[in-house]
Amino acid sequence: MKIKGFLKDVTGASxxxxxxxxAFQTASAQAEKTDPIANVVKEWHPGKTELRVTExxxxxxxxxxxxxxxxxxxxxxxxxxxxxxxLDFTIGDSVISRPYSISSAPYEGRLGNGYLEITVRxxxxxxxxxxxxxxxxxxxxxxxxxIGCGQFYYEPLRDAKHVVALAGGxxxxxxxxMAKEVANGTxxxxxxxxxxxxxxxxxxxxxxxxxxxxxxxxxxxxxxxxEPDWDGxxxxxxxxxxxxYAAEDTSYFICGPQAMYxxxxxxxxxxxxxxxxxRFEVFGQAKDITTFAGYPxxxxxxxxxxxxxxxxxxxxxxxxxxxxxxVALERAGIRIETACRSGECGFCRTKVIRGSVYICxxxxxxxxxxxxxxxxxxxxAYPTSDLTxxxxxx
Amino acid sequence: xxxxxxxxxxxVIGGALAGxxxxxxxxxxxxxxxxxxRHNLPGGIASSFVRGGIEIEASLHEMMSIGExxxxxxxxxxxxxxxxxxxxxxxxxxxxxxxxxxxxxFHPGLETFAKEVDEQVPGTYGKVLKxxxxxxxxxxxxxxxxxxxxxxxxxxxxxxxxxxxxxYSTQEVxxxxxLPQKAQDLLAPYWIYVGTGFSELPFTIFAVLMADYIGYxxxxxxxxxxxxxxxxxxxxxxxxxxxxxxQQVDKILVKDGRVTGVRTARGDEIxxxxxxxxxxxxxxxxxxxxxxxxxxxxxxxMLNGRRISLTAFSVIMILDKTAEELGIxxxxxxxxxxxxxxxxxxxxxxxxxxxxxxxxxxxxxxPDATPxxxxxxxxxxxxxxxxxxxxxxxxxxxxxxxxxxxxxxEMSKYLGVNLxxxxxxIVIETPMTVNRYTNAWNGCIYGYAHTMEDHIVARLQTAxxxxxxxxxxxxxxxxxxxxGMGPAVTNGRKAAKNVLDAMAASKEAAK
Numbered sequence: 013m014k015i016k017g018f019l020k021d022v023t024g025a026s027x028x029x030x031x032x033x034x035a036f037q038t039a040s041a042q043a044e045k046t047d048p049i050a051n052v053v054k055e056w057h058p059g060k061t062e063l064r065v066t067e068x069x070x071x072x073x074x075x076x077x078x079x080x081x082x083x084x085x086x087x088x089x090x091x092x093x094x095x096x097x098x099l100d101f102t103i104g105d106s107v108i109s110r111p112y113s114i115s116s117a118p119y120e121g122r123l124g125n126g127y128l129e130i131t132v133r134x135x136x137x138x139x140x141x142x143x144x145x146x147x148x149x150x151x152x153x154x155x156x157x158x159i160g161c162g163q164f165y166y167e168p169l170r171d172a173k174h175v176v177a178l179a180g181g182x183x184x185x186x187x188x189x190m191a192k193e194v195a196n197g198t199x200x201x202x203x204x205x206x207x208x209x210x211x212x213x214x215x216x217x218x219x220x221x222x223x224x225x226x227x228x229x230x231x232x233x234x235x236x237x238x239e240p241d242w243d244g245x246x247x248x249x250x251x252x253x254x255x256x257y258a259a260e261d262t263s264y265f266i267c268g269p270q271a272m273y274x275x276x277x278x279x280x281x282x283x284x285x286x287x288x289x290x291r292f293e294v295f296g297q298a299k300d301i302t303t304f305a306g307y308p309x310x311x312x313x314x315x316x317x318x319x320x321x322x323x324x325x326x327x328x329x330x331x332x333x334x335x336x337x338x339v340a341l342e343r344a345g346i347r348i349e350t351a352c353r354s355g356e357c358g359f360c361r362t363k364v365i366r367g368s369v370y371i372c373x374x375x376x377x378x379x380x381x382x383x384x385x386x387x388x389x390x391x392x393a394y395p396t397s398d399l400t401x402x403x404x405x406x
Numbered sequence: 407x408x409x410x411x412x413x414x415x416x417x418v419i420g421g422a423l424a425g426x427x428x429x430x431x432x433x434x435x436x437x438x439x440x441x442x443x444r445h446n447l448p449g450g451i452a453s454s455f456v457r458g459g460i461e462i463e464a465s466l467h468e469m470m471s472i473g474e475x476x477x478x479x480x481x482x483x484x485x486x487x488x489x490x491x492x493x494x495x496x497x498x499x500x501x502x503x504x505x506x507x508x509x510x511x512f513h514p515g516l517e518t519f520a521k522e523v524d525e526q527v528p529g530t531y532g533k534v535l536k537x538x539x540x541x542x543x544x545x546x547x548x549x550x551x552x553x554x555x556x557x558x559x560x561x562x563x564x565x566x567x568x569x570x571x572x573x574y575s576t577q578e579v580x581x582x583x584x585l586p587q588k589a590q591d592l593l594a595p596y597w598i599y600v601g602t603g604f605s606e607l608p609f610t611i612f613a614v615l616m617a618d619y620i621g622y623x624x625x626x627x628x629x630x631x632x633x634x635x636x637x638x639x640x641x642x643x644x645x646x647x648x649x650x651x652x653q654q655v656d657k658i659l660v661k662d663g664r665v666t667g668v669r670t671a672r673g674d675e676i677x678x679x680x681x682x683x684x685x686x687x688x689x690x691x692x693x694x695x696x697x698x699x700x701x702x703x704x705x706x707x708m709l710n711g712r713r714i715s716l717t718a719f720s721v722i723m724i725l726d727k728t729a730e731e732l733g734i735x736x737x738x739x740x741x742x743x744x745x746x747x748x749x750x751x752x753x754x755x756x757x758x759x760x761x762x763x764x765x766x767x768x769x770x771x772x773p774d775a776t777p778x779x780x781x782x783x784x785x786x787x788x789x790x791x792x793x794x795x796x797x798x799x800x801x802x803x804x805x806x807x808x809x810x811x812x813x814x815x816e817m818s819k820y821l822g823v824n825l826x827x828x829x830x831x832i833v834i835e836t837p838m839t840v841n842r843y844t845n846a847w848n849g850c851i852y853g854y855a856h857t858m859e860d861h862i863v864a865r866l867q868t869a870x871x872x873x874x875x876x877x878x879x880x881x882x883x884x885x886x887x888x889x890g891m892g893p894a895v896t897n898g899r900k901a902a903k904n905v906l907d908a909m910a911a912s913k914e915a916a917k
Contacts, residue, residue: 024573039711323409
């Protein structure tokens with residue numbers, strides 16, 4: 013065979029080898045250490061960032077807004093309105109993480125003293141971190157944070173220009189962030205917020221919401237309580253009410269308590285809305301796992317033995333049937349990284365080597381192959397026998 | 407109580423395909439191996455994620471070098487030999503070419519493919535088949551020589567075609583067949599899988615690409631590439647490999663020119679005789695070696711003498727109709743407004759509109775890839791890093807959406823369906839996404855460009871001289887075989903083989 017000529021053909025290998033060595037010999041000896049792509053990533057996703065509390069103020073009679081700035085004095089990373097921040101709290105020997113929707117707007121994080129805010133309502137006895145924030149956190153406190161997590165944000169390539177937000181209680185926070193960003197002219201959407209509260213003094217962030225002046229943001233308060241002087245909308249966020257505020261093509265974003273999700277799923281069904289136009293924020297940690305379909309209620313009072321492998325190390329701790337594996341680890345002071353605590357993000361992906369678990373059906377965000385090999389998202393997995401698991405070393 | 411043993415035979419940095427392949431091979435030889443992976447799951451970009459309850463493939467289009475169960479190619483055979491039991495699905499066609507003057511689907515099999523080209527450009531069957539057979543001959547030589555190296559004289563006798571084409575670019579060899587331009591165009595669509603224009607691309611690489619894909623077809627795991635990555639990891643652990651996730655290695659520790667271990671971001675110092683590293687040499691030699699002065703100038707000059715290859719930009723969508731309802735007929739479509747690969751390659755330096763798009767609909771190889779009534783559809787281009795290096799953080803969101811929208815609009819026009827009306831979920835993967843999840847240098851997925859100045863044959867010749875630190879081996883797309891998931895496995899095995907050879911040599915020397 014012949015390509016160009018015998019001699020040229022058979023010397024090809026030495027020719028290309030020489031060419032390569034020559035390229036190296038004539039190259040610069042100056043090391044190029046910077047990676048511009050990685051630098052953009054660091055500005056969007058810097059990883060754990062230390063935040064210091066600079067201000068705490070009332071957001072309603074039962075909620076507080078906490079403002080943070082970065083300990084290193086830099087601006088906040090870029091993030092999308094609607095996403096959440098994960099804060100690490102050290103309580104006793106345990107480090108416990110919690111996700112909170114960011115209630116300030118992304119642009120506020122890029123101002124001179126770039127700040128970020130969360131708004132947290134005192135719990136009704138089931139959220140000890142929420143109470144901890146309301147009772148104990150004070151200016152000057154420092155928390156490691158992961159900023160801008162989750163998928164609950166307006167995506168112009170997917171969502172309708174007009175968004176109807178359905179908010180309940182403290183579920184207003186991601187929409188407050190969006191509303192401020194829209195009013196600032198940095199988020200191109202039309203936002204109508206239907207915000208359900210019981211009484212007018214339950215409305216979280218009322219003053220701030222009232223202060224938003226933009227012809228693209230409309231906030232409609234809906235009260236379910238019996239308040240004689242109220243001249244606004246009344247009742248629940250029913251299909252009828254939603255229809256009144258919808259445009260021809262509307263995306264619906266929903267954030268609020270779990271009971272509201274159950275209610276709204278039924279209401280939205282009545283409106284015959286395409287699936288792609290409905291977006292729920294993650295469900296959150298199940299309030300009472302025993303109430304979910306298929307939960308083995310005969311187990312509910314049991315405490316199992318949880319063997320935890322990290323590297324070649326093994327620890328044995330107790331694990332209650334009604335608490336997720338994550339909670340068992342946190343109680344025992346074993347650090348596990350979590351973010352959404354709704355089984356979606358997979359931060360707490362854990363291998364179950366032996367034993368069985370119940371997975372909260374609302375929060376099963378596992379990959380198919382992971383299911384085959386016993387991986388669970390530990391925030392949504394509840395022990396139903398003694399267990400051996402493997403988690404990352406933190 | 408400690409998390410790590412006092413010492414390992416080998417530490418593997420990076421639990422993706424290359425690193426896991428190396429770990430499997432070393433474990434099979436009874437070596438004590440620790441894999442450190444910075445993410446919380448294996449696979450690197452060979453992975454999947456769940457959005458809105460739907461699992462979505464992160465990167466894999468099609469795997470080469472697998473082969474049918476009774477006729478495995480090298481990667482398929484390696485998986486079988488290691489007991490990594492992947493549920494492979496065969497991709498139904500080679501590709502649908504949507505290029506100027508052609509709308510046609512081509513199928514694997516050298517004769518079949520040549521016939522299909524002949525249908526488009528009558529009278530070319532003989533020449534095209536001959537070219538494909540040449541590719542196949544070179545492919546077989548490469549496979550044999552990678553296992554049994556031999557002298558140059560012997561090589562010329564036994565592997566004449568390989569030797570005689572090694573010094574030429576793809577275009578030079580194709581030119582010697584005197585094919586009409588349209589037939590040449592029909593041989594070009596896979597170029598993007600190796601990522602350089604034909605005037606620069608070594609024919610050796612083109613030959614392997616064509617012989618493997620066209621000759622044997624391609625495959626994908628039923629449960630996305632995560633199935634493959636996870637099964638490799640699970641099997642490795644079964645064989646005694648310790649894998650630790652969420653452990654980023656910050657430093658590779660060197661003493662007297664020899665690797666002694668690593669230090670993780672957590673601060674653990676772990677001792678080992680050998681380190682196999684999947685991080686790019688650019689990262690390693692500029693910031694990971696401790697002490698930094700253990701890096702010779704030659705290593706830096708080598709980095710600067712090579713060209714970083716392609717990164718990725720992908721718009722991945724779950725659509726709210728079936729492929730049939732949307733008129734999507736082919737698993738993979740290569741859609742371009744020219745088939746001049748040199749021109750396309752030059753264009754990839756920019757930020758779009760990109761002119762050569764690869765579209766994949768997983769449901770057409772795997773009907774159950776998404777829930778009933780939906781389908782997945784991804785549009786991918788593989789840009790060069792140049793343009794993306796100029797994007798500022800504050801513009802990033804706008805730039806990625808602009809590029810994504812251009813690609814969606816282009817394919818909407820092609821399909822005659824406005825894809826924007828059907829998006830259930832959308833994920834835009836950029837060079838920044840790749841960097842975020844894998845730390846890959848410049849977000850590059852293809853290692854160093856295959857060029858006539860960085861030829862695979864030359865890489866093989868000089869590999870030993872480029873081992874600058876004793877006990878440190880590299881594995882990943884940046885190694886000899888270059889980009890792609892199949893080559894990643896081969897690169898990992900090569901690193902493991904180098905370690906095993908070095909272990910044997912030092913044992914011999916100790917006698």
